[in-house]
Amino acid sequence: MANDALSGYLVVMEDDGDRLPPASDAETLLPAAQGLLVPIEVDTRITRERDANRSVKKTLTIPAYLNDLGMEQKINFSLTLTEALKERLLG
Numbered sequence: 001m002a003n004d005a006l007s008g009y010l011v012v013m014e015d016d017g018d019r020l021p022p023a024s025d026a027e028t029l030l031p032a033a034q035g036l037l038v039p040i041e042v043d044t045r046i047t048r049e050r051d052a053n054r055s056v057k058k059t060l061t062i063p064a065y066l067n068d069l070g071m072e073q074k075i076n077f078s079l080t081l082t083e084a085l086k087e088r089l090l091g
Contacts, residue, residue: 002040007047014044 013020031037060081070077 002038003042006040007042007044010042011044011047011051 010020026037026039029037055078058081069075070080
């Protein structure tokens with residue numbers, strides 16, 4: 001969760017035009033007693049790509065007979081709709 005928190009924070013900083021702080025030098029950091037130093041690597045490009053490809057929930061209506069046939073054949077309705085939309089919208 002530390003990676004998600006840091007990457008989200010850095011994306012907001014980039015969007016706001018703030019200067020990103022330099023990465024800390026592990027040699028200069030001292031963990032608390034009995035603590036561990038855990039490096040966190042962040043690539044905001046990956047965070048942006050992941051956020052751009054997030055799924056959204058849609059409610060839709062289809063004929064009952066298509067629903068029944070799809071259920072019998074164990075059709076993944078979300079995948080089928082996604083593929084049909086890509087074909088129609090993106091060619």
